[in-house]
Amino acid sequence: MGTPVILGANLSLIPSFTVIGIVLGGVYALAAVGLVLIYRVSGVLNFAHGAVAMFATFTAYEVSTVRGAPGWVGALAAIMTGAALGFVIEWLTIRPLTGRPALVKVVVTIGWLLVLQTAAGLIWGATAYHQPVKLVSRSGFHLAGTDVTVGYDQLTTVVVALAFALAIAALLRYTTLGNAMRAVADSPETARLWGISVNRVTAASWMVGSAMAAVAGVLITPLIAFDTFSLTVVVINAFAAALFGRLASLPLTVLGGFLLGMAQTYPRVFSSLSGTADLVTFVLVLLTLGVLFRPGSRRVRVV
Amino acid sequence: MGSTSVRERIAIVFMTLSVVATLVLGGALAAQLGHPRDQVVQVGAASATSPEGGVSPGDQPASAAGVGSGETTDATAADGGGSAAGSGAGGTAPAAGGQSPAAGGQSPAGQATSGAGSAAPGQAGPAGRTAAAGKTTGTTRGGSGPAPGAVAPAPAGTGVKGPDNPEEGVTSDAITVGGIFDETGPVDATVERDTVRAYFNQVNAAGGINGRKLRLLDCDSAFDPSRAHQCSQRLLSQKILGIVGWTSPSGEEPETKYLTGQGVPVIGGLSVPAQFNSPLAFPTMASLTLHGTAMGKRAKALNIESPGIIVVNLNFIAPLKDALLTSLHESGIKEVDIEQVDATKADYSDIIVKMRAAGAKSIVGALDPFSYARMYQAMERQNLKVPVLGFGLDKKSANDAYGSAVYESNSLMPFKEAFDPAYSKDADVTEYFSAVQRYFPNQVKALDVYTEAQWVAAKVFVEGLKRIQGPISRQTLVAGLNTLKNFQPGLVPSISYGQGNHDPNRCFSWIKNDKGTWKTYDQQQCF
Numbered sequence: 001m002g003t004p005v006i007l008g009a010n011l012s013l014i015p016s017f018t019v020i021g022i023v024l025g026g027v028y029a030l031a032a033v034g035l036v037l038i039y040r041v042s043g044v045l046n047f048a049h050g051a052v053a054m055f056a057t058f059t060a061y062e063v064s065t066v067r068g069a070p071g072w073v074g075a076l077a078a079i080m081t082g083a084a085l086g087f088v089i090e091w092l093t094i095r096p097l098t099g100r101p102a103l104v105k106v107v108v109t110i111g112w113l114l115v116l117q118t119a120a121g122l123i124w125g126a127t128a129y130h131q132p133v134k135l136v137s138r139s140g141f142h143l144a145g146t147d148v149t150v151g152y153d154q155l156t157t158v159v160v161a162l163a164f165a166l167a168i169a170a171l172l173r174y175t176t177l178g179n180a181m182r183a184v185a186d187s188p189e190t191a192r193l194w195g196i197s198v199n200r201v202t203a204a205s206w207m208v209g210s211a212m213a214a215v216a217g218v219l220i221t222p223l224i225a226f227d228t229f230s231l232t233v234v235v236i237n238a239f240a241a242a243l244f245g246r247l248a249s250l251p252l253t254v255l256g257g258f259l260l261g262m263a264q265t266y267p268r269v270f271s272s273l274s275g276t277a278d279l280v281t282f283v284l285v286l287l288t289l290g291v292l293f294r295p296g297s298r299r300v301r302v303v
Numbered sequence: 304m305g306s307t308s309v310r311e312r313i314a315i316v317f318m319t320l321s322v323v324a325t326l327v328l329g330g331a332l333a334a335q336l337g338h339p340r341d342q343v344v345q346v347g348a349a350s351a352t353s354p355e356g357g358v359s360p361g362d363q364p365a366s367a368a369g370v371g372s373g374e375t376t377d378a379t380a381a382d383g384g385g386s387a388a389g390s391g392a393g394g395t396a397p398a399a400g401g402q403s404p405a406a407g408g409q410s411p412a413g414q415a416t417s418g419a420g421s422a423a424p425g426q427a428g429p430a431g432r433t434a435a436a437g438k439t440t441g442t443t444r445g446g447s448g449p450a451p452g453a454v455a456p457a458p459a460g461t462g463v464k465g466p467d468n469p470e471e472g473v474t475s476d477a478i479t480v481g482g483i484f485d486e487t488g489p490v491d492a493t494v495e496r497d498t499v500r501a502y503f504n505q506v507n508a509a510g511g512i513n514g515r516k517l518r519l520l521d522c523d524s525a526f527d528p529s530r531a532h533q534c535s536q537r538l539l540s541q542k543i544l545g546i547v548g549w550t551s552p553s554g555e556e557p558e559t560k561y562l563t564g565q566g567v568p569v570i571g572g573l574s575v576p577a578q579f580n581s582p583l584a585f586p587t588m589a590s591l592t593l594h595g596t597a598m599g600k601r602a603k604a605l606n607i608e609s610p611g612i613i614v615v616n617l618n619f620i621a622p623l624k625d626a627l628l629t630s631l632h633e634s635g636i637k638e639v640d641i642e643q644v645d646a647t648k649a650d651y652s653d654i655i656v657k658m659r660a661a662g663a664k665s666i667v668g669a670l671d672p673f674s675y676a677r678m679y680q681a682m683e684r685q686n687l688k689v690p691v692l693g694f695g696l697d698k699k700s701a702n703d704a705y706g707s708a709v710y711e712s713n714s715l716m717p718f719k720e721a722f723d724p725a726y727s728k729d730a731d732v733t734e735y736f737s738a739v740q741r742y743f744p745n746q747v748k749a750l751d752v753y754t755e756a757q758w759v760a761a762k763v764f765v766e767g768l769k770r771i772q773g774p775i776s777r778q779t780l781v782a783g784l785n786t787l788k789n790f791q792p793g794l795v796p797s798i799s800y801g802q803g804n805h806d807p808n809r810c811f812s813w814i815k816n817d818k819g820t821w822k823t824y825d826q827q828q829c830f
Contacts, residue, residue: 151684
């Protein structure tokens with residue numbers, strides 16, 4: 001019994017590529033969850049989400065890779081930076097636009113994208129040559145009974161992504177803040193009547209969502225070209241995952257992230273050129289828009 | 304209504320601020336990346352001393368023209384051996400003594416300059432030798448032989464100044480050349496740009512070429528062929544004499560054809576195929592095709608078995624890959640897998656998984672230094688420990704990212720391996736390191752084989768300039784470069800050009816990584 005081959009590709013690679021896809025998908029899911037959280041609570045599709053992740057990740061790079069602090073300290077710095085940026089963006093530029101059309105706010109987030117990307121390029125250089133933040137050893141272990149080798153950094157990425165996604169789910173379900181967020185997501189006016197400070201809840205959603213973007217950024221640096229551009233456009237993949245959950249359902253968003261990661265990875269069995277991954281992303285976005293958002297399609301449960 | 308209007312205004316103000324901030328930050332970024340260091344470096348007045356300690360002859364003591372923006376350098380040698388710098392416009396400046404040998408002792412001097420009167424400063428070795436004005440001819444060993452730690456002597460450009468030729472980048476006080484570099488994107492070629500500048504700064508600190516300072520206009524091709532073409536057009540519109548020491552992986556193949564088609568000589572570069580098919584192209588290292596052949600031969604010597612091949616996807620890679628495969632097959636080695644990857648590819652886990660599944664017992668790679676980093680990281684992640692043969696592996700800053708996976712790797716080297724401890728006292732290597740350390744200290748760790756190629760290109764260019772008899776133009780520069788026979792720029796035994804297409808350096812050394820240190824184990828195997 002030889003190795004199964006289809007179109008010249010060795011299908012025995014599938015298990016290993018599944019691991020690679022799950023890792024990639026975990027990061028997309030994490031970024032997408034933050035995106036959905038912000039969108040549901042504040043009604044703003046945050047195009048600066050990737051730029052926030054990028055800027056926060058470069059903070060981790062500065063702290064850990066450049067200045068030599070442990071990786072977890074850098075990650076912590078990234079989370080704090082992400083949360084701070086989320087707060088500043090909301091407080092400074094989104095809150096004053098309350099009641100204005102969503103398009104105006106979207107344009108404002110594009111402004112932030114430009115500012116953050118250019119500022120990061122100025123501070124850290126605009127080339128791709130930045131060493132990723134090292135959270136754990138790069139070596140790997142063999143998965144018993146298979147041909148699959150898993151890197152400790154890959155395992156960490158999946159565990160952290162899932163942990164954060166579950167933590168967000170728990171926050172929304174079991175905490176007062178989470179209930180308030182869900183209330184604001186459903187109806188800001190009703191929430192206000194119930195005595196909920198919509199501004200504070202919205203700011204909190206921006207902070208939590210942006211902090212998750214920061215974590216996603218730190219985790220994904222070993223997997224992408226670590227520069228100001230690539231990290232910023234990770235948001236496109238996050239959008240694709242978020243669309244799978246119709247920008248509403250966190251579980252479907254997480255599922256969408258993992259599916260996207262695997263969908264981007266499997267074509268590499270046939271071709272190593274990275275254009276295939278981009279092609280998959282855009283095809284999936286188009287399909288999702290066409291299928292899930294067609295007139296009369298079933299609504300999904302919000303948040 | 305009122306509050307709506309206020310909010311709209313706030314939004315408009317913020318967007319305006321965003322645009323302004325982006326423009327300002329972008330401008331600052333561009334300035335930081337590209338322009339603060341392309342200025343002509345001034346010779347500090349304080350350094351304008353003759354070997355005897357006095358102001359050197361010339362109308363003005365090294366106060367040349369004020370071009371530049373603040374990056375002032377001191378041309379005085381580190382050990383204070385004395386340097387003469389006297390560039391005074393209109394002055395006649397037979398430098399003191401008039402015949403000081405350049406370090407290395409091979410520069411016949413004595414030709415008094417006229418016109419701008421540049422008395423080139425010399426340098427100083429431990430004995431305080433001074434190179435003064437003198438026409439450098441013959442097989443000059445330009446700028447070699449400094450004491451360790453000292454900045455090497457700049458070649459004295461001391462021929463006749465000749466008339467200006469502003470249409471081709473030659474004005475009364477400067478000679479302007481262009482360079483296209485990937486300053487942003489996946490490949491960081493700012494170090495190649497700065498290496499060329501370091502040499503130019505060194506020459507300028509010594510008075511320039513017959514009173515004219517060397518000026519490098521750079522343009523960011525951003526790993527984009529269309530941007531590279533825009534750079535070509537922009538540089539042409541800015542009136543350049545030629546292209547020197549460029550590094551634009553995706554742009555060099557088409558732009559070499561375009562620029563030489565416009566009559567512009569191109570010196571240095573990555574030795575892409577087009578640079579061996581034009582009499583106006585002057586490469587400094589062997590063609591990449593020859594690299595492939597040499598690697599195939601070396602694979603046999605290293606007992607490489609069942610290799611997996613990884614090559615970067617560039618518009619000139621096909622001949623290299625074909626040459627490598629042909630050479631491997633001739634050596635009786637059959638590859639088990641071939642992967643062509645984008646330079647933007649970050650995670651090599653899938654490639655390494657494929658290599659393992661294909662049964663690769665070694666890896667032969669033709670990647671850029673940054674891609675190698677990702678490849679080694681994936682090897683570590685996948686626990687794949689096999690021999691690696693490649694080229695361009697010696698970038699120290701990238702080696703930090705390679706980790707221990709790079710140990711025992713072999714790399715091909717068309718020049719002296721500057722990071723090899725065996726060359727730590729080598730005069731050419733010392734000059735190279737000293738210049739970059741002096742002007743761009745942050746770039747020293749990023750030096751590698753490609754910066755050596757551009758360093759040699761800068762030296763070749765200066766030597767070609769010095770050999771021009773009469774007016775400086777693109778045509779006379781080509782003629783001057785074609786007179787180079789066994790020119791010894793350091794780092795490589797010799798460079799010879801001549802009429803027709805050029806292929807001046809067909810020799811390689813081989814280096815191996817010994818627990819993080821690159822060591823040369825086989826020198827100058829020629830093909």
